[in-house]
Amino acid sequence: MTRICRQWMFACLLVGLVVTLSSCGYKDIDKRFFVVSMGIDHNAEAEEDSPRYNVLLKLAIPQADVKAGQEEFILLGEKSDSITNAVRKIKAKVDKELDFSHTKVILFGEDVVKEGDVNRLLDWFMRRRDIQKIAWVGVARPNAEKVLQLKPKSERLPSNALFLSFGQSGTESAFIVSDYLFSFRKRLTERGLDPVLPIIEAEDNELLQIDKSVFMNKDKSLGLLNPEETKLLNLITNRTEKADLEVKTTGTQKFYISINKAKTKYKIKIPRDSEPYAEVNIKLVGTIEESSEDIDPADTKQLKEEAEKRYMKKAEALLSKLQARGADPVGFGLIYRGTHSNSDDWRQWEELYPRLTFKVKIEVRIQGFGGLR
Amino acid sequence: MDMGGKQSDKILDWLQEKLRKHSDMVYREVKHGETQVRILYLNSLIDEKSIHEKIIQPLYALGDEQAYRGYVRFLPVSRPLSDDRQTIMNGILFGFAFLMLGSDELFLLDVHHVQNKTIHKATIETVIQGPQNALSEDIAINVGLIRARYRQVSLRFEQETAGKLSQTGIGMLYDENLVNPQVLENVKKAIQGVKVEVLQGAGQLQKHLTKKKRSLFPIMMITERPDRVAFNLSQGKVVMLIQGTPFALIAPSTFYDFFSSMEDIYQSYWIKKSLIVIRYLGLFISVLLPSMYVALTAYNPEVFRVQLALSIAGSRIGVPFPAFVEVLFMLLMMELLTEASVRLPKTIGSTAATVGGLILGQAATEAGLVSNIMIIIVAAVAIANFVIPITAMGFAMRFVKYGIFACTVAFGVIGMILGMTGLIIYLVHLDSFGEPYFKMYYAPTPEEIPRKPKGGD
Numbered sequence: 001m002t003r004i005c006r007q008w009m010f011a012c013l014l015v016g017l018v019v020t021l022s023s024c025g026y027k028d029i030d031k032r033f034f035v036v037s038m039g040i041d042h043n044a045e046a047e048e049d050s051p052r053y054n055v056l057l058k059l060a061i062p063q064a065d066v067k068a069g070q071e072e073f074i075l076l077g078e079k080s081d082s083i084t085n086a087v088r089k090i091k092a093k094v095d096k097e098l099d100f101s102h103t104k105v106i107l108f109g110e111d112v113v114k115e116g117d118v119n120r121l122l123d124w125f126m127r128r129r130d131i132q133k134i135a136w137v138g139v140a141r142p143n144a145e146k147v148l149q150l151k152p153k154s155e156r157l158p159s160n161a162l163f164l165s166f167g168q169s170g171t172e173s174a175f176i177v178s179d180y181l182f183s184f185r186k187r188l189t190e191r192g193l194d195p196v197l198p199i200i201e202a203e204d205n206e207l208l209q210i211d212k213s214v215f216m217n218k219d220k221s222l223g224l225l226n227p228e229e230t231k232l233l234n235l236i237t238n239r240t241e242k243a244d245l246e247v248k249t250t251g252t253q254k255f256y257i258s259i260n261k262a263k264t265k266y267k268i269k270i271p272r273d274s275e276p277y278a279e280v281n282i283k284l285v286g287t288i289e290e291s292s293e294d295i296d297p298a299d300t301k302q303l304k305e306e307a308e309k310r311y312m313k314k315a316e317a318l319l320s321k322l323q324a325r326g327a328d329p330v331g332f333g334l335i336y337r338g339t340h341s342n343s344d345d346w347r348q349w350e351e352l353y354p355r356l357t358f359k360v361k362i363e364v365r366i367q368g369f370g371g372l373r
Numbered sequence: 374m375d376m377g378g379k380q381s382d383k384i385l386d387w388l389q390e391k392l393r394k395h396s397d398m399v400y401r402e403v404k405h406g407e408t409q410v411r412i413l414y415l416n417s418l419i420d421e422k423s424i425h426e427k428i429i430q431p432l433y434a435l436g437d438e439q440a441y442r443g444y445v446r447f448l449p450v451s452r453p454l455s456d457d458r459q460t461i462m463n464g465i466l467f468g469f470a471f472l473m474l475g476s477d478e479l480f481l482l483d484v485h486h487v488q489n490k491t492i493h494k495a496t497i498e499t500v501i502q503g504p505q506n507a508l509s510e511d512i513a514i515n516v517g518l519i520r521a522r523y524r525q526v527s528l529r530f531e532q533e534t535a536g537k538l539s540q541t542g543i544g545m546l547y548d549e550n551l552v553n554p555q556v557l558e559n560v561k562k563a564i565q566g567v568k569v570e571v572l573q574g575a576g577q578l579q580k581h582l583t584k585k586k587r588s589l590f591p592i593m594m595i596t597e598r599p600d601r602v603a604f605n606l607s608q609g610k611v612v613m614l615i616q617g618t619p620f621a622l623i624a625p626s627t628f629y630d631f632f633s634s635m636e637d638i639y640q641s642y643w644i645k646k647s648l649i650v651i652r653y654l655g656l657f658i659s660v661l662l663p664s665m666y667v668a669l670t671a672y673n674p675e676v677f678r679v680q681l682a683l684s685i686a687g688s689r690i691g692v693p694f695p696a697f698v699e700v701l702f703m704l705l706m707m708e709l710l711t712e713a714s715v716r717l718p719k720t721i722g723s724t725a726a727t728v729g730g731l732i733l734g735q736a737a738t739e740a741g742l743v744s745n746i747m748i749i750i751v752a753a754v755a756i757a758n759f760v761i762p763i764t765a766m767g768f769a770m771r772f773v774k775y776g777i778f779a780c781t782v783a784f785g786v787i788g789m790i791l792g793m794t795g796l797i798i799y800l801v802h803l804d805s806f807g808e809p810y811f812k813m814y815y816a817p818t819p820e821e822i823p824r825k826p827k828g829g830d
Contacts, residue, residue, distance in 0.1 A: 029670040062686035101675030
C-alpha cells in the first residue's frame with residue numbers, strides 16, 4: 001500500500017518537474033515570425049519630446065519555394081525611448097509570435113555609437129534570454145534603416161548576406177571585422193580591451209559594403225579605421241588569416257603578396273632603465289599574387305625585407321593612432337593585467353599606456369611566385 | 374496367453390469404438406500362414422507406403438512366424454508397448470501406427486508422414502554471402518541441420534511437449550559444457566509451466582515463457598537461421614525448436630543480439646563495426662526523429678540554423694494542422710501501409726506500397742495537408758525501422774516511438790529526454806532468464822560465456 005503510494009508520489013513529482021522545466025509552450029514554427037536582424041537608429045524627428053530611438057525589426061517571411069533574389073521580409077520600425085516598449089508595440093502590428101531566437105545581426109546607427117548610447121541599449125540584448133549571444137554586432141551607415149532595407153540580388157533569405165559576410169561559411173574577407181554580441185559586451189566591460197565594430201554601408205541600394213571599422217572606448221566611438229587599417233588590425237588581432245599585402249619597392253615596382261597564414265604574438269616589456277614597450281611579432285606566410293614587373297626568384301630576400309619594412313611602419317602607425325585616441329582594441333591592457341597581478345594594476349596601466357612604444361617585428365615568408373616560374 | 378489375447382481384443386474394440394467417427398481411421402487384418410497381423414492407424418498422419426514396405430511385404434516374404442516376429446521387434450521404427458490404452462490412443466493421434474502381432478505383442482510404429490519437411494531459403498533474416506537456408510518445420514530435420522553445424526558430444530537434445538490440445542513437440546538444444554545451468558533450469562521450468570491450448574508459433578511460446586503478462590520487448594531471440602542457432606549454442610545459450618514452425622527460440626538474449634546479423638560474423642572487422650553503427654543510427658532515427666521534429670519546430674526552433682528554420686517554416690505554409698497532428702497523421706498512414714503490405718499477397722503488396730507510399734505522399738503534400746519535410750521524415754522513419762535485423766525488435770521499436778512522441782508533444786525537448794530516459798530505465802530493468810538484458814554494444818566476450826571448469830566432473 002505504501003509502495004503504491006510512494007510510486008504515485010514519485011510520478012506526481014516527475015510530472016511536476018517536467019511541466020515546470022519544459023520551455024515556453026507549444027507554438028508551431030509557421031506561427032512564428034523570425035526576427036533575423038535588428039537595428040537601432042536615433043529618431044530623425046528633432047522635436048523636444050519625441051522618442052529618442054527608432055527600433056527596427058526585420059521579419060523574415062518564409063516561402064515555400066526559395067529562390068535567390070525572391071526573398072520577402074517586413075521591416076517594422078517603432079519610435080520609442082526603450083526597446084522593450086518598441087517591441088511590445090510592434091507585436092501588436094503583426095499576426096504571429098515574434099521569435100528572436102534567430103536574431104543574428106544587431107546593427108546600431110552610426111550616430112547611436114557616436115553619441116554613446118550603446119551601453120544602455122545593449123542591456124536589453126543581454127537580458128533577453130531568447131537573443132542568442134552569438135549575434136554579430138555592427139555599425140550601420142548612414143543608418144540602420146537604410147542597411148536593413150537593402151535587398152542584395154544574391155540573397156535567398158532575408159539578411160543572409162550579412163550572416164554569410166560575418167560568418168566564416170561565406171566570404172572570407174580581411175576587411176570584415178566580425179564580433180559576437182558576447183564578445184562586444186566583454187570588450188565594453190573588460191578593462192584593458194576595447195571594442196571594434198565593423199561599418200556596414202548600404203551602397204547604391206544594391207550591395208553591402210563592409211570594409212571599414214569603428215574603434216571605441218567603453219562608451220562611444222573614438223574614430224574610424226579605413227580599409228587598409230582595418231585589414232591590418234585584423235591581422236594583428238589574429239582575426240583573419242587571409243589578407244593581401246601591397247608592397248612598393250624603391251623603384252616603381254609594385255607587387256602583391258597574398259597571405260594565407262598569419263599569427264601575431266605580443267609581449268609587454270618594462271625594462272628598468274628605459275621606457276616600456278610592447279613587442280608585437282607578426283608572422284605572415286604567403287605567395288606573390290601579382291607584380292608590375294618581372295620578379296627574379298633570386299631577389300626573394302630583398303622583396304621580403306621590402307614588405308616587412310613597409311608593413312612594420314604601417315602597423316606601428318596604426319597602433320600609435322589607437323594609443324593616441326586612448327583606445328586599446330588589441331588588448332595590451334588585459335595582457336598587462338594578466339601578467340602584473342596586483343590590486344593597483346589598472347591604475348598603473350592607465351598611467352603606463354600613453355608612454356608605451358611599439359616595436360613591431362614582421363616576418364614574411366614568401367612561399368612561392370604563383371603559377372609563373 | 375489366452376487372457377492376454379482377450380485383453381488385446383478388448384483394446385482393439387475400444388480403439389475402434391473411440392475412433393469410429395474418424396473417417397481417416399484404417400483397420401486391417403492380414404493373415405499369412407500362422408502369422409496374424411492387425412494394424413490400426415489414421416491414414417492422414419501415416420505414410421502408407423512405408424507400412425506396406427515394412428510390414429506387409431516382409432510378412433509374405435518371410436513366411437515363418439518366428440522370423441517375422443523377430444523382424445518386427447528389430448525394425449528401427451517399432452516400439453513395443455504394454456496395454457495402456459491411453460498411451461496407445463495418444464500414439465495413434467500423434468502419428469504412429471498401432472500394430473498387433475498375433476494376439477499378444479503390441480507395437481507402435483513410427484511411420485508418420487512428415488509434412489513440410491522441405492528446407493526453404495531464409496527469407497526473413499537474409500544475408501548476402503553466407504548460409505542461405507532456413508530451418509524446416511520439423512524438429513527432427515532441424516536437429517539434423519543443427520547437428521551438422523555443431524558436431525559435439527556435449528550438444529544435448531531434450532524433448533518436451535506443450536499445449537494441452539496440440540501436444541506440440543518442443544526440442545531443447547544446448548551445449549552441456551557451455552550452458553549456464555541456472556538459465557537451463559529456468560528455461561525448463563518455464564516450458565513445463567506453459568499453459569496453453571494450442572501452441573503453434575515461436576512467438577507464442579515466447580509469450581508464455583515470460584512471466585509477465587504484458588511485455589513489449591522480446592527477451593528471447595526468434596530466428597530462422599540454423600547458422601545463428603549453431604553460433605548461439607557455442608555461446609552457451611539454450612535453443613528451443615517448436616514442431617511446425619521454421620523458427621527457433623534462443624534464450625537468454627541481450628539487446629545487442631537483436632541488432633546483430635549473421636552477416637556481421639562473415640564480414641571483415643571495420644565493415645562489421647560500421648554496420649552496427651548504422652543499425653543503431655537507424656534505431657535512433659526511427660525512434661526519435663518524429664519527436665525531434667515536433668520538439669525542434671514547435672518548441673525550440675533556435676536549434677536549427679536560420680536557413681533551415683525558414684525553409685521548414687516555408688514548407689509548413691498552408692498546412693492547417695499543428696505539427697504534431699501532421700506527424701501523427703503521416704505516421705499512422707505509414708503504419709497502415711506497413712501492416713497492409715505484410716498481410717497482402719506478395720503480388721498485390723508492391724502495388725499497395727506504390728499507391729500508398731508514392732501517390733498518397735505526393736497527394737498529401739499537394740493538397741497541403743502535410744509539409745514536404747514531413748514526408749521525408751516519415752519515409753526516413755519507416756526505412757530506418759527496417760534496418761533492425763530481428764523483426765521482433767523492429768516491431769517493439771515501432772511502438773516505442775509513440776510513447777516518446779507523446780511526451781514530446783506535451784513537454785518539448787525535456788519531454789523527449791524524459792521519454793528516452795524512461796525507455797532506458799525500462800530496458801535496464803528487464804532480464805532474460807536471469808541474465809541482464811540491456812547490453813548495447815558488444816557481443817559476449819569469451820570470459821562472459823560461462824564454462825564448466827575443466828576436469829570438474
